[in-house]
Amino acid sequence: MKRFIIRRLLAAVPVLLGVLLLTFALSRVLPDDFAARRGGEHASAEMLADLRWAHGLDKPLFVEWDRLFAGNFAAAFDSQFFAHCRRLFTLDFGRSWSALRPVSHMLLEGLGPSLAITVPVMLASVAISLVLGILAVFVWRTSWDRWLLGACTLNMSIPGVALILTAQYFVAFEWGWAPVHGWAGGRGLVLPVVLGVLIGLGADVRFCRAVLLKEMREDFMRTALAKGVGGWRLCAVHALRPALGPLLARWLPRLPFLLTGALFLERIFGIPGLGGMMADAIAARDFPVINVMTFIAAMLHLFGQSLADVLSAWMEPRIRIS
């Protein structure tokens, strides 16, 4: 088991490097000349050069080849890419280019509102889709199953944005059942959380149903049925256990959702969370914020995926051996 964990962690390293390269490339390839943008139209050449020096943009992109060949390794790797990586790993997130505030402060401020929405959404989604998936196994091959699948398809066909807007208009604005804006106290969170759960539900229920049905056809289920295990225990205990592997592999890598998943909800309901911050940063080419958010999201995804793999290997010994 330990060897598997080490192998899995080592396999994550190239992916991490890839993510760092991707974030670096995306931000550096953006066609703006950052210094010209910050300096404005009337900036002199000296001011531009000063701005570039201040933000480390005068260094070479990856490696300074002359110094490398001269044997001066420490100075050779004094480049933008390595500075980028070093800052990320020492949690030195810098300042936002548009808000001019430390990114870590912005992160901490946005964390509360975002988590207040995304944590309930994630927990409720998992619980409801599991329950509905088990229910689907019970009603399999009856007309209820067709209705359930039809409802799932309907759910998957509605774009999230459209649902949020329509619900906000009718439920909050016209009928007044929930506040239209903001997150003052608990009441303002009810509608966003309900909508967040509804948006991803169809696909998740179909997946749970498919995974559980696959397990139901296995030989050990027939044995359990012959032994007299029936109904609820059969589905929820015997079928669920081997199904947990694929289910965890689907849900654990969704950890980044906790931070940035509620983008549209936050935008439309005016909740000052991290998703909205990310969208604004991308529109404003605010590289430090984009950089940090992508890095954190990717790290969370990697962590979730590695955890899901390790847990699957722990539950299913055949995976460890292959």
Added chain:
Amino acid sequence: MRQVFRPGGWPGVMLLVVLVYLTAAMLGSLGWPDNDWTRRVGPSFAPPSWEHWFGTDRLGRSVAVKAWLGARVSVIISCGGAALAVGAGVLLGMLAGWWRGWVDAMVIWLCTTLSTVPRLMLLLALALLLREQTVFGVSLYGAPSMLLALGLTGWVGTCQVVRAEMIKLGTLNFITAARALGANGFDIARRHALPHLTHLILVEFGLKVAGFIGAEVSLSFLGLGPADQPSWGTMLEEARIETAQHVWWQMTAAFAAVFLFSLAVHEVSDALRDALDPRMSPEEKPERQ
């Protein structure tokens, strides 16, 4: 297949709906029913009536015409983006599955890296980046940038599926026989492997189109859509402000248009998968009439 899509059944109806939307996109390009969607046809914010079926928006433009013409943007972006994504995915998947070794490792690394970064962030960043570019004298502002962004990030799932299938095919005897007869990789891929991948490609294409319709609406809503053509996403964005004045018809029109199209494409691709996928057991497929 003909049985699945027979005229009386539900998938047949959905296929008809998809065809209606495709016709709407074509007719919209040709200028029917109204060549100039920016024309003022009535008072601002006129509610739905027999004269204006879906009312008018803030500038007095007909919402019904906008919704009709929005099909053009949606069809082009979703189908074009899906074609690009599936094409790239099939190509890379076949390369990885056939050559194995370091080519396989590179492709897997690319797949894993692209799937680690959250999809929406990657899409936003790429779309904003591509918007400013001009390729061969053609500006990428609006629809082309979204098409490219969706295509360049959406190939990962198809690639993994095709790669797995190629690895499986490579072990089969007829491929070994072809190699013994001297066929090179390209010939084998084209004449022997590709026919076995066709059902996968069709199913993946259907899934991608269904996914990209929603993605296009979301991206247009965030302001990345075309400015010179009406699109359902931009209609929703305008509706955000309008609804504060109890003007609900543009939102409803855009919602209904996207929902119907997305539902139809989902149903058609489900029916396609039921008809084409030989591996899924009959129990897992939902009951059809």
